[in-house]
Amino acid sequence: MPSTPRPGLDPALLDEFRRIVGDAYVIAGRQELLVYECGAYTLERNLPHVVVLPASTEEVAAVARVCAREGLPIIPRGAGTSLSGTVLAVEGGVMIALTRMTRLVSIDVRNRRALVEAGCVNAWVTQAVKGHGLLYAPDPSSQTACTIGGNVGTNSGGPHTLKYGVTTHHVLGYELVLPSGEVTWLGTTWEGGEDVDGLDLRGAAIGTEGMFGIVTRVLVRLIRAPQAYKTLLGVFETVEDASQAVSDIIRAGIVPAALEMMDQLITQAVEQAYKFGFPMDAGAVLIVELDGLAPGLERQAQSVTEICRRRRAREVRLAQTEQQRAELWKSRKRAFGAIGRLSPNFITQDGVVPRSKLTEMMRFIEECSRRHGLRIPNVFHAGDGNLHPLVLYDERDPEQVRKALLISDEILTQCIALGGSVTGEHGIGTEKMDFMAKQFSKDDLEAMKQLRAVFDPQTRCNPHKMFPGSKKCGDFHPKKQAAA
Numbered sequence: 001m002p003s004t005p006r007p008g009l010d011p012a013l014l015d016e017f018r019r020i021v022g023d024a025y026v027i028a029g030r031q032e033l034l035v036y037e038c039g040a041y042t043l044e045r046n047l048p049h050v051v052v053l054p055a056s057t058e059e060v061a062a063v064a065r066v067c068a069r070e071g072l073p074i075i076p077r078g079a080g081t082s083l084s085g086t087v088l089a090v091e092g093g094v095m096i097a098l099t100r101m102t103r104l105v106s107i108d109v110r111n112r113r114a115l116v117e118a119g120c121v122n123a124w125v126t127q128a129v130k131g132h133g134l135l136y137a138p139d140p141s142s143q144t145a146c147t148i149g150g151n152v153g154t155n156s157g158g159p160h161t162l163k164y165g166v167t168t169h170h171v172l173g174y175e176l177v178l179p180s181g182e183v184t185w186l187g188t189t190w191e192g193g194e195d196v197d198g199l200d201l202r203g204a205a206i207g208t209e210g211m212f213g214i215v216t217r218v219l220v221r222l223i224r225a226p227q228a229y230k231t232l233l234g235v236f237e238t239v240e241d242a243s244q245a246v247s248d249i250i251r252a253g254i255v256p257a258a259l260e261m262m263d264q265l266i267t268q269a270v271e272q273a274y275k276f277g278f279p280m281d282a283g284a285v286l287i288v289e290l291d292g293l294a295p296g297l298e299r300q301a302q303s304v305t306e307i308c309r310r311r312r313a314r315e316v317r318l319a320q321t322e323q324q325r326a327e328l329w330k331s332r333k334r335a336f337g338a339i340g341r342l343s344p345n346f347i348t349q350d351g352v353v354p355r356s357k358l359t360e361m362m363r364f365i366e367e368c369s370r371r372h373g374l375r376i377p378n379v380f381h382a383g384d385g386n387l388h389p390l391v392l393y394d395e396r397d398p399e400q401v402r403k404a405l406l407i408s409d410e411i412l413t414q415c416i417a418l419g420g421s422v423t424g425e426h427g428i429g430t431e432k433m434d435f436m437a438k439q440f441s442k443d444d445l446e447a448m449k450q451l452r453a454v455f456d457p458q459t460r461c462n463p464h465k466m467f468p469g470s471k472k473c474g475d476f477h478p479k480k481q482a483a484a
């Protein structure tokens, strides 16, 4: 028996949505809506008025047309793993969740492409094509849960971004339901060749956090799976030595497929949780993955080992079997999951600095941690200079919330000061919109808004995200309490 509906939406509209998608796929009860009050960024929360789960492009378009007629906000949602408040229903509204649209529609092995529905989970694509010696390269650590539509929304990366790039480099085209309910396609089509007639708008809606419409199907590029891998674990006494090794590896002209770092605090938590065999007393560990043709890899692995040793690595281990390699990646990719052992809450920051500034930035983070008295483990894509400091706090204590927010601000401000960026891959959402004005000029922001207006003239699609000056906060959120 569903709980009482959240007030504010005409019950006749709920019936209209039910007629489009079926009774079972309209969620309007207060209790049931709690699942959708936030994504993986939990500091701000608010209930949407209703969640609608369509099963086809036609159903998405029909729901969007009702919203257009009624002037209702739309919030597109995939798996809700966003870490920056991109799926927050700031003023309520109609959340369109794509989690019933999970089909891999077609695989074209010869041309190395696949057509997938937006709710398809990222990891399923590679699982489906690996028998053909292919893979889908973008591999966020959340890849066993996050959706291809969400990846397009945030232009996701992952550990292998260093060599293979982010989502936009692997999306050939996609179907987009505009906030008006009109259906369009941007980029290469399944039927068409590589060329795009007219303006090439393929990239226009990628990374726009659901503000340009609802992506329903995506044509993704597949790549040939590497012939061989060498995956090394470097164990260092200090983060500084590990950071120097990162710079040295790149300077030596080696382009690893992945170059990831975990500091002591996170390595200990990961080891306690998953028992991979990480040394509990290491200051930092580096995971270096080399891939490509087997003959050249041996030499590269030797070079990486020498560089690590020159930077005082205590030990450099090579994964001896595919199972060891898989276990190592499993532990790394589930690192955020181990944080529950350290703290009830955490904010995952996502800043970027030039690789040459990694050491300086890590020192800054350590100093922030000391000054404010909150612990900050780090697990990150070191090769890209893409940091993920995890600011630990307890949301029941407003003072800790205040400090966690302050630390986040200080870290992002420092990223800009060092010539970096306030997001590498998690997006801006509600969390970081004030930083947009620090990173971009007024004219830049205005140009972005004008492009958005072409797709969504009424700014109804995922409103109050990304642009400074947008409305903030929901009904309840610790952020508001801390500010009080």
Ligand SMILES: Cc1cc2nc3c(=O)[nH]c(=O)nc-3n(C[C@H](O)[C@H](O)[C@H](O)COP(=O)(O)OP(=O)(O)OC[C@H]3O[C@@H](n4cnc5c(N)ncnc54)[C@H](O)[C@@H]3O)c2cc1C
Binding pocket: 039, 040, 075, 076, 077, 078, 079, 080, 081, 082, 083, 086, 087, 098, 118, 119, 139, 140, 141, 142, 145, 146, 147, 148, 149, 150, 151, 152, 153, 154, 155, 156, 157, 158, 159, 208, 209, 210, 211, 213, 214, 215, 216, 336, 337, 425, 426, 462
């Ligand atoms: C443990 C953990 C690890 C993570 N690791 C990484 C990582 O390594 N790299 C990385 O980039 N991110 C990472 N993330 C962040 C997150 O997983 C990504 O941003 C992911 O792409 C979000 O996908 P989702 O399906 O959960 O989308 P959601 O969180 O549901 O939505 C994200 C954004 O996309 C929009 N959106 C979703 N679906 C659609 C659609 N069909 N059409 C239009 N807009 C849509 C939403 O409106 C929102 O703005 C991690 C998150 C967690 C919790």
